[in-house]
Amino acid sequence: MITLELTENAPAHTVPLPNAAGQALARSGIVEATPDPDLPGHWRVRAVGKIGAAHISAGEDSVVVRIAPKVPIARILFLLGYRRNTRFWLDDPVPADQEQDLLSAIAHLYAAQAENAIQQGLLHGYRERDETSTVVRGRLRHGDQLRIHHGRLLPLELTHDDHTTDITENQLLTTAVNTLLRLPVELPADVRVRLRRLQQRFAEVTVLPRGQRLPSWHATRLNARYHQALQLAELILLGASIEYRPGDFTVHGFLVDTAKLFEDFVTVAFRRALAGSPGHSVLQAVCRLDEGNAISLKPDFVHYRPDGTPAAVADAKYKVEHPTGYPNADVYQLLAYCVALDLGEGHLVYAKGSAPVATHHIRHAGITIHQHALELDQPPARLLDDIDLIARRLIGRD
Incomplete structure (x- = not known):
């Protein structure tokens, strides 16, 4: 596996790459990549428009790309707090050893936010559930009862409300944990341990399927302790949504579009001002x-x-x-x-x-x-x- 360390908008790097890996890198749209006309087997690679980390795999060849922003990580995290339609505050300092790694810094902050959110236990809520039973519980679904059982009294097609931890808020948090752990980019060992512990705490909660639209949640007094963790979880899930398979290669990672980041910051800050x-x-x-x-x-x-x-x-x-x-x-x-x-x-x-x-x-x-x-x-x-x-x-x- 080849690892490329790039800086946003810096001059192009000339690196040795197998042809398949270079072509996959060029077609991914994550960076600009072109064959070097003077050095066979080398490609000129430049990071433009995105920061973060991604893994590009083409057959037996794979490339990990880490793109550092041209401004400090702490400033990027501040700008991320102005995402359109969302407002969150990241109070935890960015560890010095993670200053040049956006994904590690976000994983560290998310672990801290999620731990704080569930410190008093997982949030519970009511979730509507359908079941077939011989014991009356909840409400009878008359249409289903007639359609499925043709007038028989038993079993019964029922709908009832469960008081459970398997609710949208917990599903978003555990899916973000699983997403960070699944990314094929190395995270600091201590952060990975904290994420594994969180994964265990959410063991009874459903992980959301990949590729589907994220469910919406509403800020209320009851879920107030979850707000910051939920907003950061959405950031992680949206940033990691680049996972796709365009043809004969795959892309998997966490990236932030810097043009969109800047646009959101300026416009949301103007509205506030x-x-x-x-x-x-x-x-x-x-x-x-x-x-x-x-x-x-x-x-x-x-x-x-x-x-x-x-x-x-x-x-x-x-x-x-x-x-x-x-x-x-x-x-x-x-x-x-x-x-x-x-x-x-x-x-x-x-x-x-x-x-x-x-x-x-x-x-x-x-x-x-x-x-x-x-x-x-x-x-x-x-x-x-x-x-x-x-x-x-x-x-x-x-």
Whole structure:
């Protein structure tokens, strides 16, 4: 097995790879991989757009890829707390020896959160269950009784409520534990031991089938001690959902899309920053560019005035997009948003280093495009201060 240690957006590495492994790596979409034209049997590999760890297997050849983020792990964990529609806080410090390994850090934190959640015992709840019995218990299913037994009195087709630990919350937690243990990427020994203990605690709980949509859960007073562990479990299960078999190779791992991570952080943080301002904010708001409503657009962030008219629009871009023939695609895209929303200004927010701070006054349109740059490698409080500053500019309160 070959192990590749890469850093997000770093220059390409030239590594020796069997042809089958190189082709599987290239087709996986996890990294950019191309044959080295000068060195037969070598491939140029570059990590772009994803961080985490994955195992790619092609026949007898397999490659483990570990992709470290370009900012500290602790900052990535902070950004993950701003996933869209979800809010969780990770209070545990990241161990120093796991600072360069995102998967190990998340596994460590999840073990701590899950242990804390079940410290008082597993959560119980009522779950509806159907059974065939000769003893009356619960409610008779009249339709099934007639269809199956054709008027016979016994046995009975019943539905009753069980008070059990086999409920959605516990199923999500144990499935996340099993997912981490199943990943073919080495975790620290102490973390693996803690996960094994958790696996034993959830022994009577159903593990959710792979590939199916995750069941929804609702935050209540009764499951309050589970909230953080559940949200982190969802992160793990979604990040590990890359497991698939596209043709003659398999991919299995835990990856985070950095563009989506940045977009979620910026837009959710903007919404929070403007929560006290008049009006309301919408993420991924749908608008139409043409009179016939045939061309739909979906800006990352739109703030509306109390009367429902658009007040500001912003798009978050982790990196500058350079589609072939369209070197300023980000500006074109935001210009279309401004036209569709009838706004005189629009805002592009980049991760610092991707694009400079700039202002573009568009000819013949009366529209101004502002480019902002966020420095991610700074303490969270200062990062949120920068977000607040940009948010005030969005609504003209700078």
